[in-house]
Each structure stands twice: as C-alpha cells, then as structure tokens.
Amino acid sequence: MAEQPKKMNLVQLTFIVAVNMMGSGIIMLPTNMAKVGAISLLSWIVTALGSMAIAYGFAQAGIFNQRPGGMSAYAEDAYGKSGYFLVFLLYFLSLAIGNVAIGISAVGYLASFFPWLASTPVATCLGVIVLLWLTTVANFGGPSVTGRIGSFTVWGVIIPVGMLSIIGWFWFSPTIFAAAWNPHGLSLAEGMGSSIALTLWAFLGMESAAQNSSAVENPKRDVPLACLFGTLGAAVVYILSTTVIQGIVPNEELAKSTGPFGLAYAHMFSPVVGSIIMILAIVACLGSLLGWQFTIAQTGKSAADERMFPAFFTKVNSMGAPITGMIVLGIVQSLLALMTISPTLSEQFAALVNLAVVTNVLPYIISLSALIIMMKTAGVSQGKYRLNVAVVLVAMLYSTYALYASGHSAVMGGMLVTALAFIIWGFIAPRFSANTQTAGKFASTAHGLAAE
Template sequence: MGLLALTVMTASNMMGSGVFMLPTTLGQIGSVSVWGWALTFLVILCLALIFNKMNALFPHNGGIIASIHYCFGPFIGLQMTLFYWLATWVGNCALLLAGVGYLSFFFPVLLHPLYGALACIALLWLAVLLGLRGAKLVGKAQLITGGCMVAAILSIGLLGWRHFDLHIYRAAWNLSGQSDGHAIINAAVISLWGFLGVESASVSRSQVEKPDRTVPLATLCGLAITGLCYASSTNVIMGILPHATLTASASPFADTARAIWGTGAGQLISAAAIIACLGAMPGWQILQTEVPRAAAESGIFPPIFARTNRYGVPWVALIFTAILMTLVLLLTLSASLQSQFRNVIVLAVAASLFPYAFAALALPGMMVMKDRYRGGGFYGYCLLSLTAFAFIAGAILSGQSRALLCGVLLQIATIPLYLLYIVRRQRRERTASPLLLPAPGSHQ
C-alpha cells in the first residue's frame, strides 16, 4: 500500500463502526460527552507521536507490539500480543454489528438478535474471502469504501448544522446521573473505541511501500481526518435527534438524515454507512493477522501463524481469528444490536488499553537503549509517554469490572503459554547446539 491507501485504511480502521455508532452510545451520557471525546483525542495524538517515534527507532513488522517485546522481553511481549490480538478481532465484531445495524434500516428483521448475528457471520466470511487476496486489493477497495464513509459523515457533519437545535443539545447535556467530571471521564473511556486503530499503519509495516516515510505520514493524516469527522458529526447529531430517539437508534446517521431530508436521504446515508463499516473489515483483518505473524516469526506464537499464501496473507491466522469471531458473535447475543455492540466494544477497549499503556512506557526505555536520551527531545517524549500512561491507567481503573476481570483472566492464561514458549525455545537451542560446539583442538 502507498500513502493514500494507507491513510484511508488508518482513518477507516479508527472510524469504522465507531463514528457510526458512538453518537448512540455517547448519547446515553449526554452532550457533555463531547468534552470526553476532546480529551481522548489529545491523548490519542500523544500516542500517535509516540508510535511514530517507536517505528523510527525500531522499524519492525508488528509495530508497537514488536517494540514492546523488544523493550520488556518475551513474557510481557506475549501478554501484550494476546491483548492486542484480542482487541483487533473483537473490534472487528463491532464493525459487523454496526454494519448490520444500518442494514436493518432496509431489513427490520435484522433487529432480531439471532438474525442479526447470522447476518454478521455471513458478512464476516465474505470479508475473509476478500482478505485472502492480499493488501493491494484491500487498499484499492478501501479507497472506495473510505470515500463512502467520508461522504456519509460530512453530509451530516457539515450540512446538518443548518438544522442544529441548541435547545435539544442543552436539554440532554448530562443525563448520566453523575457529576460533569465523572460523565466526561466515562465518555472519554468510551470514546477510546472510536480511535482504536491509530497504530494501524505501523502494525501493517510489512504491507507498505517505503514504510519509513509512509507510516508516520499516514498515521497523522488518518488521525486528522478522523478528528474532523468525529467533531463535526457527533455534535450535530446530538443537536438534531432528541435524546430518547438517539439512544434507541441502531443507525443514528441514517435517522438524522431522515429527520432532516426525508426517508430517501436516510436510505442513501444508511447504504453509505453499510459500505463504509463493512469496507473497514479487510483493513482490520490485516491487523489481526500481522500481529500473530510477527509473534510467530519471533517465536512467541506457533510457526503455523506465519504461513502465508501466494498473496503474502497469513491465511492460517486469518481463518483462525474468523472462527473466534464467529464464536464471539454467537456468545454475545443480547436483547438488541445496541446492547451487543456496547458489550463488544467494552471488551475491545479493555483489551487494547494494556498494550497502549506498555507502548507508552516502552518509548523512553527504547530511547535509552538506542542511546537517544540526551537533549530536550528525550524529555519531551517522556512527557508525552507519562501523559498517555496516566490517562490509560485512569481508564483502566474506571472501567467496568467485567472487562477488567476478562483482562486479569487473559493475563493468567499467558503464564502456561509462556511456559510452552520456553519449552519450544529450549528445544530449538538444544537442536542447534551441536552445530555451535567448538571444533576439536580449538581454543574456544
């Protein structure tokens, strides 16, 4: 992929389902959540600068996960690989749920949880067939789907301001039952979902042309596009749809378009949102296969995850994660698509917070290890790292107990997996040791 395709993929991965469903989720808190979104954007900007610096210091397949492994060693590397891998493919489940949510605008029967889940599974395996054809085809497809995404968002985010009602916006300022400060923090944690994928360019390094230049530019450009789209669309929707309508909506952009311009416009926006959500799937599939491939190449995961087809796609990892996604879609069935979507994104955000925290802490250590710790630049990056880490630690502590329990269980599960890694490493060393023995008569 070149700069344009990688920028679109990075922006699509961040926005994905987030931009199309976050208005409903944040609407349950109220329009005060816009300040939580702004706080999250500043933290994500810090992380983007951190990730770009890490990519320059340690240009390696696997992006931030490879850097964490390099800085903290194989045990933490294994833990964070599993956390990040979980976040990528669970997040892809949310993309499918959002796409089917907008598809229900045309086919209301999909609002039934079982039928909606089956539709998600069917679309998932269609995306797998596309993903098996490689990153070049994915990049071309995302130029089209990303265009649909931007068109749908900006049509509401720019043209919708003419219909913005300040009374509706103020009436739903804070409906969380908590203080404004607590509401802002809760909104900031939820808003993290909307920016997951900011590291997409660095993780996909092996699939990129001229990665030293393309990766950092695509990261910052993709973040800028995402920030503009979120800021314009989320606020205007909260000022058009009444609170009760917004929080019950499975397709807030389509419902907003219908309220402004009529049913035909709602159908058009819904169609664009479906294409955009499902079009972001292959980009996330690159992430959910590149991470286990990099881990397999470093010896943390079994070698089978590094097997590729003729298009350079780690096909075993792709199919295996698709099976796991199918199970998650069936196991998280809820009374409504909105409830299932919220359950999925809580799990995805909780899983991603731990790798982000370790990545923030890894940068100062990497700069010391690379002898780059002299001068004001080092202290500037230390400040960025501490700012990002403090926010992430607060998000972890304020998170839902169920998500934290899942995180603890996953960390415990890494202990026997790490023991297996040690056993495999010892076997490789024993196999290689006869070749490394000194020759007879040598003085080594």
C-alpha cells in the first residue's frame, strides 16, 4: 500500500501563512507613514485586529466550502454566479493594481542607484512600465521556474525587515521618535485612521491562508489557528519594524526616502550595508512581481475556463504560460501606471494602494457575508454559529471602515469598477444554463399571466 504523503502541522502552516503575507507589501510603508508622523503607527492596532478577524472568517469559510475559486466560491453560496463573477473581477483587478504598486516599490529602491528614475513623474512611470513588461515576458517560460524564484526572493524583504524588528532597537532614539510622533497636530482618532488603507495593504493575501486545508493534518483545528497565529506573527513584525525605523531615521528624512529600509540600515551601519539591503529589496520586489504576474494570468485563465472571462485567456503556449492573457494584462497594468501618475513616487504608491484596498475589501465583505448561509446549511452548533457571526461581523465592519479610510477618489474608482462589473455580467449571465432556465420560467409565467 502506497505511503500517504506527510501533511503539514500547525507550526508549518502558521509559518506559510506569515510568509505569504509579508512579501513586498511592507517595504514602502515607512515612507508613507512618516508623511503623517509616527502617530500613524496607531493604525496598526486597528488593522491587526481587523485582519485577524478577516483571516479567521476565511479560515472558517474554507472549512465549509472547499470548492475551487476561494472567495468567489464562497460568494457563490449566497449570491449565485453573479456573486462569483463580481468577487472574481474585483479581486482580479486588485491584483493588477497591486502589481503596479509592487513595481513602484521596486523603482523606489532602484532610484537609490539611478536617481533619474525618481526625478520626474514621467521617468518613474516609465520605469514601472518597463519592470511590468520585463516580468511579464519572463513568465512566458511557464510556471516551473516562476514559483521557485518567488519562494526564494521573498526572503530579500523578510530577512532585513525581520532583523530590523529585533536588532534595530539598539539604534533606537527616543528623541528622534518623539520628534516624529505628531508633526501635523492630528487628534488620536485621526492618527489611528490615518493609515488604515496603507497598513491593510501589508496584510492583503491573507485570504489565501485557507487554500491549503487539504494538505493539513487537522484542518478544522489547525487552519483557523494558523490563520490567526500567522496574521498575528506578521502583525508583530510589521509593528516592530515600522516603529523602530521611526526612532532611527529622522521623520523628515524618512518621509522623503524612496528606500526606507535601506536608509535605516545605512544609519545603523554604513551606506554600503544600506546599499546591500536596497539590492535585496529590489530582488524581492522583482521576484514577487514575477510570481504575481503569473498568478493573475492564471486567475484569468481559470475564470475563462468557467466561461466568465474572454476565451483568449485560456490559450497557453507549449510551456503552459497563458501568453495572450499576460500581454493583455501587461497593457492594462501599463494604463494603470499612466492613470495614477503623481508628483512623487510615494504619492503614486499611496494612490495605488488605496485603490487596491477598495477593490480587495469589497470581495472580503461579499464573500465573508456568505459564511452565515454556509453555517446554516452545515447545521453547526448554536455556540459555533454565534462565535463565527460575531468575529465575521467585526471583520466586515472593519472592512467597511477600511473602505471609508481609503479616501473619496479610491472609493469612487471602486464604485465605477463595480458598476462596470454588473454591466459586463449582464452579457455573461445567459451563458449559464441555470440562469437561462430561470429566465425561461419567468418568461413562461409572465406569458401565462398575460394569457389569463
């Protein structure tokens, strides 16, 4: 009898969850948070609690619904195929927007070596577009290399950021931190809400935590715990690293930096060490971008296979790469880069992050709200039902607050995209026989009533 493959335990799954979230999302945050002041660190408290609630909600949904599609499949339980499509399309677009933001992060660190990249908004935008296309073309070779590169290069961010969280305190100056605390005279509530979208950006990806449930020894116990512990672990590293850096680098200098972690290591050790950290961050961003470019193309292919996306997304080359879809996505991302041109690199990054958060948390709310019908169908105990509803309600209210905190322009962009999604769905809906049959029944009933 063949030996069953060994499954992951709680510690291993927790580690995977934390690594999946950390990636390149953190490396430009200190600059953007410094523009508000160290008081923006209070946003981490709200975001950490909200993110743990979201992670728990997805862990529970993953137990009740293990169909392919993740959040889209969850939404389908409550809202049918239209819910599946809306969540898919919004999440798909959030990945595209996020890729441009990762490109901005890479250009920011590259600008330390090539200052002309940050000299004008046009130069920055062109640099981002070049990186987007380089990583798109690099994926034409198929998935065999992409996954290995991404799993290796992510440590270019995790190791320096994690180390800073521990050793950075030896260089921490209470005086520098105090001067950075509240340069703009914000109230406590304003400070706590000032960077909600930016801090949530660092946690995006936690929705993938429940996807490994089939490879876990005890999924009903370990998946929810791993989601919570992994999110909590990432939160600790995020909070410590962004706090300690505010006490190492003067706030005014940090707010202008295009490579904040490299700058911190330059202050701690030497410019040479700072440059090494910059190079590691660039490699990590490029590896992350490479992986996400392939992931988003594969996501489009999966939707096309389900007849929810244009058929050309299904076409793959001999090495399994959906090249046509990748080229279309490269054009879309280039347009996003052009549409979000801002006076400075950090402002463009913030605009993209806010829009990515809006298009991401809408699917969070829709898919998490479906957990109620999942539990009703599964017939869970009253105690379990109440606990899950309470936690998911916190997750959805936090997500709604994150929408508000993202700002008017980002929310407007998200609403326009949602409106377009429903317009597109109107043309796609007839493809699904269940919907067509229902429409036929309605038409027959209406005809019968008219005849009477």
